[in-house]
Amino acid sequence: MSSELKCFWILGPVIIGAGPSGLAAAACLKQKGIPFLILEKESCLASLWKLKTYEHLRLHLPKKFCELPYMSFPQEVAVYPTKQHFIIYLEAYAKAFSIAPMFGQEVKSVTYDSYIGIWRIVTSEFIFVCRWLIVATGENAIPTIPDISGLRDFQGKLLHSSNYMNGEEFKGSKVLVVGCGNSGMELSLDLCNSGAQVSLVVRDKMHILPRDMLGTSTFALSIRLLKWFPLRLVDCFLILCSLLILGNTQRFGIIRPKAGPLELKKAAGRTPVLDVGTIAKIKTGKIKVVRNIQRFVPRGAEFAGGKMEEYESIILATGYRSNIASWLKVDLCQKDNYPKNLNPNSWKGEYGLYSVGFTGEGLFGASIDARRVAEDIASLWNAETKHVYSEPDLCVYN
Template sequence: MAAAAVVEEEEVIIVGAGQSGLAAAACLSLRGVRSLVLERDDCVGSLWRKRSYDRVRLHLAKHFCALPHAPHPDAAPTYLPRDDFARYLDAYAARFAVRTRLRREVRRASYDVAAARWEVEAVDLAAGGKVELYAARFLVVASGENDEKVVPEVPGIEGFPGKVLHACEYKSPEGMKGKSVLVVGGGNSGMEIAYDLAGAGAVTSIVVRGEVHVVTKEIWNVAMALYPYLPLWVIDKLVLLMCAVVFGDTAKHGLRRPAIGPFTMKCTTPAYPVVDVGTYAKIKSGEIRVLPAAVKSVHGNLVEFNDGKQYPFDAIVFATGYRSTVRRWLKSDDGLIGDDGMATRSYPEHWKGENGLYVAGMVRRGIYGSYEDAEFIAEDISKQLHPEAHGNGNNGKQEQLLAS
């Protein structure tokens, strides 16, 4: 009989070595709290290094995209390229001596009431699936909203003769010049990939089924700067006024705006406005064709849409998003995380559950949200472990962050 795996004791287990997990580990370390980060991939920040296309730049200015205690240098570009941000995450992990175990896939995490601790089972993917057991008083879920790609089931897609990709597999338009390419999905990834393809000479079409707000980086950064000072509806009015000046009536070109304002939408729903990188100009010029109906089926190289139209394509890129997989391994019914694997409570009450359970970066607030969550969580855990050093520090810290 094989010997049982040894249980490794930690103060805090963090699942996920993306921006949220690294930030939480760093903030804990600065407060003298030991943590261990378990990461399924073979590097930190794998979303940026392995699942992003080559031309990606951060949509927000760098001061909105820094993690705690490590601002970007003055010499850094205002909008960081993907590779620069990936290197920043590497340096961040090294600077704060973040303890990581890479190639560890968490299979189960449950709370033992009698022992008052979280028990975590992971497998070492680099060692043939060897089982490892961990125990910790606190568990931080930081595995992100972009954990597993979502690809719709399309009848006949298996017979399509060309290349079929998800956005996480798309890197560049190399080899696409002169080819007819369909991009399915009108979010930020779909719009940027369509722009990338059209700029390289591909005959590009994009499926945009729903309503969408289109903004510029500059307009959105103005909105972010105003957020601490103005109500959402006022910010929406100003954003839409600026968008009207810059874009005109986007509905004329197949991009209908929602009734809900862009900043309210960002703060209260899972949807994000599209930050335009030049796609809209190519739509207006006809270089990118907008198709308003969903894909119904595929017949050879012909794609049929729900409005009955058919067009031939040489390649299809599904920019259809991702899903969280937290509910597959987290055994907890305290209501902190919903069936979709995301935080169920609205900001700023979303990050803390029962029995030492926390979530970081699971409420769709981007890098800035990762920053705040990390500080909240680290302060709360530190206060429980070292109450003599805190007093009312947690409330003061949270009020300071919410006002920033």
């Protein structure tokens, strides 16, 4: 019973989540001299990166766009850091700012008491009450499983991309990858390089851009061009360069939407895929693109026209969704898990509620959120009377 749990008053904000977003928020608060407490359900920092990403993963964007506030990557780290380098960076970041989360604290419920103006956070062990709450659990908490008929009937190896570590166990076998975002494209490449026979399901129209253009990252180039040219003109330029570098992907079953990649990102939050070598494998036939999957069968899948293909394994690279609706009893997000407030204030809710890392802009956006949240809380912190509290060991001053 929650009424039997020991209750603690936290003088500063409570941050839920010790991934990159939570660490960024903590460091920014530290710079403002504001105490905080981080709650993390797992037993380590950045559990998604450590436990649910494949071994050969590299960051999609150059390191300068993936740095958290107040600390750069070491100079010797490659432009596109590996998973291992990023984890080392996060651990060094936590150490540099003396960030010590309370691990093993899965949040069961969060409610707001409007009568006295406090948040009440219940975990399996404690109750925490505070004036400000920062939700930093990210958009990638729960694996998304597609609603495709017959999926449970498949008798081969079935796993979500969060459980895929490397392609060695799939060498020589026929594998169907469902999902053609960055994860699906990169897992297909990793499987192909490991000797698997890979088919990639492309269900929707999509934009694929080279990771690099004109000697620089496509992301960095886009930011520079948007300072001088309208979005649609930049989109035309990106598509033209993609055609010159990657060729006409429609020939291989990958059709571009009518809206440009940046326009689509802005309007619908759909991020273009940054190619790191998958298209080259598709061109040579080493990765096969398949469309119009109708249903799964015990030994494979059925496609449009009744065509059947056998597969020994199916990997669902179908992304994740947020889990905050299951424990946050205040309506922070829309049904698609993005904050209700549109940019530039998507990080700020009501009653001292904040979010970091829910803008669909990755690590770059999380860092911006973290700075804004800390600045806003600091303005209130400096204006309000500080309260005396008990159990100071649980209110991390860092």
